[in-house]
Amino acid sequence: MQHGRFLYGLQFAFTIAVCAFLVVPVVMSILAGLTVNYFVGLESGLTLRWVLEVWDGYRDTLFLSLGLALACLVLTLLLGVPLAYLLARSRGRLARAIEELLMLPVAVPGLATALGLIVAYGGLAGFRTSAAFILVGHVLFTLPFMVRSVLAVLSVIDLPTLEEGAASLGAGFAQRFRDIVLPNCRNGILAGALMVVTLSMGEFNMTWLLHTPFTKTLPVGLADAYASLRLEIGSAYTLIFFLLITPLLLALQALARPRRTVFAERDPSAENDS
Amino acid sequence: MPRRQFLLLLLPAALFFSAFFLLPMARLFFIGASGESGWLAYLAIVTDANYFRALWTTLAVAAVTTVLTLAISSIAGVFLERHRFPGRAALVAAMTLPLAFPGVVVGFMVIMLAGRQGIIGEVFTMFGGERPIFAYSLAGLCMGYVYFSIPRTILTIMAAAEKLDPRLEEAARSFGATPWQVVRDVILPGLRPALISAGAICFATAVGAFGTAFTLATRIEVLPMVIYTEFTMSANIAMAAALSFSLGAVAWLALAVARSASGSTVAAAG
Amino acid sequence: MMQAVPISLENCAKTFTDGTRALEPVDLAIAAGETLVLLGPSGCGKTTTLRLIAGLEQPDAGGRVLFGGEDVTALPIEKRNVGMVFQSYALFPNMSVAENIAYGLRLRRQSAAEQRARVGEMLALMRIERLADRSIDQLSGGQRQRVALARALAVRPRALLLDEPLTALDAKLRDTLRFEIDSLLRELGITAIYVTHDQAEAMALGDRIVVMDHGRIAQVGAPRDIYQRPASRYVAEFIGTMNRLSGHAEGEVFRCPGGYVAWPELPATAREILFRPEDTRIAAEGEAASLRGTVSAAFFCGDHVRLFVDVGEERPLVLETPARREYRHGETVALAVERHGLMVL
Structure with missing residues (x-):
């Protein structure tokens, strides 16, 4: 038993160390964004000066990112939910191939996808300089996450039988989709939506090549700030990003909390049955 | 499902995907061969010494990242799944919070840890040592990728560890297995699919990611940076295109191999 | 009372797109108000037969499905007005018990008052009044199957189709529900087709039993006939012990x-x-x-x-x-x- 306690302590300490590795820099950057002079240290005093400076100089990037994320969400919903339903219903070879293809923009580095978009559509000046150009990239990248999230929920419930049940009661295709399919994949849609918004807000790999000076997103602004401005401003900017993204991530965590797997045989019909 | 409905549902996504991914990629493929070396550009990644070195650096960084991430996440993930203690939920939340930090922000986190004013340097000087600054080196890049991959990998491992049937372990112990033997013979084999898929995502991300390298830039010659330089500095679009394809192929290959090995679907992110 | 409709299958065969023949050409006549049990081991074609009657599958060319005098072969299930009860219940998890039962009525654009009255009637019939506002995942297996029956019957279907409705339940509950279904079918006088692999269930419930084997009908008859005068060794050994x-x-x-x-x-x-x-x-x-x-x-x-x-x-x-x-x-x-x-x- 002595041995067991020692192992437990060792693993606990290790886990805490990993947590520190992940969290300490976040805390430091938050502090740095609020400190008058980070080089001197906290004793130089706390200030909101840097945050306000970022807000003045970069709030456009913030709004653009939010707008892009929402537009991206709408598009992934419109394209992704029907597609997920389709993949859930037809488990054939074609469906597998579609799923595979769909994952490519995630598997292939964003840099390559962005280059492709530029060589294909860079000539359309109106499109190239608009935020829609970035939006296209974001949709490509986030669509598989929406599809998978919805698909995951749909493949747990016995969708074909539920639909047959509805059909036997007189529901046509549109009615079944509205009354049975959509309500039952609500959790998947919600999780997918949070994922899409979070990923779109943070996307940099493609966006860096797709953006123009007039279409800078938040991560692009961050990269700018890290490269050219003082550490405190970069930190303050990061702080704003954290404020934006943390609620999304917490919601995502709450939603994704795995249900406990039950190993013991449990028979729900054993309970009171009149 | 009737064919007509199938096509109707497929159509919007298929059009979008073809127009904005398949077509551009096809275009890029031909542009890759439009440079002075023609289709040979696709071999440049192995024939050109500089590119080849960049490829090796990239693969090495990705491999080290993968091994470190898997080792760290397995220990912490299994521990967190197996034990209940006060504050555990908060700990899990804190460890998975960086899940969607973009590469640039991760780069900045590395600067916070190992940069000129980084905490690691502070700790070392506190004990009278020399201030190590490795944020802008390959070690820093590796650290960034590990930072990026840990939250996702821990989640995968925890999910897999939850599904391990505790009765298997009890059975092993009833045969007299020591804790180490249980880990080797029951837990690790049970986690294998999760390890393979998480490892593949980790590897593919480290191969293709760009944001972290971009933030730490100065002294790092990994493939994504080389492509970016070719594209912007030398305006050598053909070479950038050819190298992109090679990079994409490496990332895709890592995922495909992992999938066939683990039998499950694997997706990258980043 | 329900309107009882005779149902007949004429020359109905089913070949799936992958080429497997699930059902050889079958002729079958079900009298109005009769309870017919399709019995056989898995893969014998009993479920395929039921799905042909339901309209979930189309027979191969040449086959016809008739409800009364009406040829319904080309009608999809949503236009056939049949009640269906599934082994896995197929209750909609996004709706409460009452909403589940009312769903078919809602699709038929009945008024809210009509819906409420009919739902109440069905809840009373199945003796599950107190479950009306429960969500599906709060129900036990037996309760679920009662709700499924109530939902299928609420729309006054032309026939009730039951696909292994008791298989997912434990033995004791199966006995109780078997008894209840039996009295229900007799009381309602509805044409019912009941699929099962359990011969005891088939003997208890069926006016007639169709024993199936590899996509063919091995014997049709009253339970007593089939038990006492099996037409083949297959039937003799499948029903009871020999x-x-x-x-x-x-x-x-x-x-x-x-x-x-x-x-x-x-x-x-x-x-x-x-x-x-x-x-x-x-x-x-x-x-x-x-x-x-x-x-x-x-x-x-x-x-x-x-x-x-x-x-x-x-x-x-x-x-x-x-x-x-x-x-x-x-x-x-x-x-x-x-x-x-x-x-x-």
Whole structure:
């Protein structure tokens, strides 16, 4: 038993160390964004000066990112939910191939996808300089996450039988989709939506090549700030990003909390049955 | 499902995907061969010494990242799944919070840890040592990728560890297995699919990611940076295109191999 | 009362797109108000037959499905007005019990008041009034199947189709619900088609039973006929337990390794004879012991003992005998067979 306690302590300490590795820099950057002079240290005093400076100089990037994320969400919903339903219903070879293809923009580095978009559509000046150009990239990248999230929920419930049940009661295709399919994949849609918004807000790999000076997103602004401005401003900017993204991530965590797997045989019909 | 409905549902996504991914990629493929070396550009990644070195650096960084991430996440993930203690939920939340930090922000986190004013340097000087600054080196890049991959990998491992049937372990112990033997013979084999898929995502991300390298830039010659330089500095679009394809192929290959090995679907992110 | 409709299948075969033949051409007539049970092991085509009637599958060209006089072959399920009950219940998890039952009525654009009245009626019929506002995942298996029945019946379907409705339930509950379904079907007088692999269920519920085998109908008949006069060895062995002796006929006597069985009507060509366990008994004191064997197992069942007697055949003979006496493994016993129970197939 002595041995067991020692192992437990060792693993606990290790886990805490990993947590520190992940969290300490976040805390430091938050502090740095609020400190008058980070080089001197906290004793130089706390200030909101840097945050306000970022807000003045970069709030456009913030709004653009939010707008892009929402537009991206709408598009992934419109394209992704029907597609997920389709993949859930037809488990054939074609469906597998579609799923595979769909994952490519995630598997292939964003840099390559962005280059492709530029060589294909860079000539359309109106499109190239608009935020829609970035939006296209974001949709490509986030669509598989929406599809998978919805698909995951749909493949747990016995969708074909539920639909047959509805059909036997007189529901046509549109009615079944509205009354049975959509309500039952609500959790998947919600999780997918949070994922899409979070990923779109943070996307940099493609966006860096797709953006123009007039279409800078938040991560692009961050990269700018890290490269050219003082550490405190970069930190303050990061702080704003954290404020934006943390609620999304917490919601995502709450939603994704795995249900406990039950190993013991449990028979729900054993309970009171009149 | 009737064919007509199938096509109707497929159509919007298929059009979008073809127009904005398949077509551009096809275009890029031909542009890759439009440079002075023609289709040979696709071999440049192995024939050109500089590119080849960049490829090796990239693969090495990705491999080290993968091994470190898997080792760290397995220990912490299994521990967190197996034990209940006060504050555990908060700990899990804190460890998975960086899940969607973009590469640039991760780069900045590395600067916070190992940069000129980084905490690691502070700790070392506190004990009278020399201030190590490795944020802008390959070690820093590796650290960034590990930072990026840990939250996702821990989640995968925890999910897999939850599904391990505790009765298997009890059975092993009833045969007299020591804790180490249980880990080797029951837990690790049970986690294998999760390890393979998480490892593949980790590897593919480290191969293709760009944001972290971009933030730490100065002294790092990994493939994504080389492509970016070719594209912007030398305006050598053909070479950038050819190298992109090679990079994409490496990332895709890592995922495909992992999938066939683990039998499950694997997706990258980043 | 429900409107009871006769249903018939004419020359209905089903070949799936991958080429497997699930159903050979079948003709079947179901009388109005009749309960017909489709019985057979998995893969025998019973579910495919039900799905053809439901409209979930289309028969191969040439097949026709008729409801009353109406040819419904081309109608999809949502236009056939049938009630369907599934093994997995198929209740909508996004709706409460009452909403589930009202769904078909909602689709038929009935007024809210009509819906409420009909839902109340159905809840009362199935005795689940107190569950009305529950969500589906709060229900036990038996409760779920009651809700599923209520939902299927609420729309006043032309026929009720039940696909292994009791299979997911435990044995005790199965008995209760079997009884309830039986009285329900009789009370409503609705045409019902019931798929099961459980022969006890089939015998209890069916006015007639269709025994199926590899996509073909092996026998159609009342439960009693099928049990007592099976048309083939397949039917004989699928329904109930069958004892079998192999040997040869010598005049009016069938000789086998364990002894002999006297039977005046014995066909001269018989190579084996069959009889049910209830027609097998321990020979009384002093009775001519024509058949001898050793006890290979004796299961005490409270009111009786289930005895397995090895008489040198491939399988031991099975019989049930009063529990008063104890039987020991290896003990030699003398058996007698009732003549009226003997058959040759």
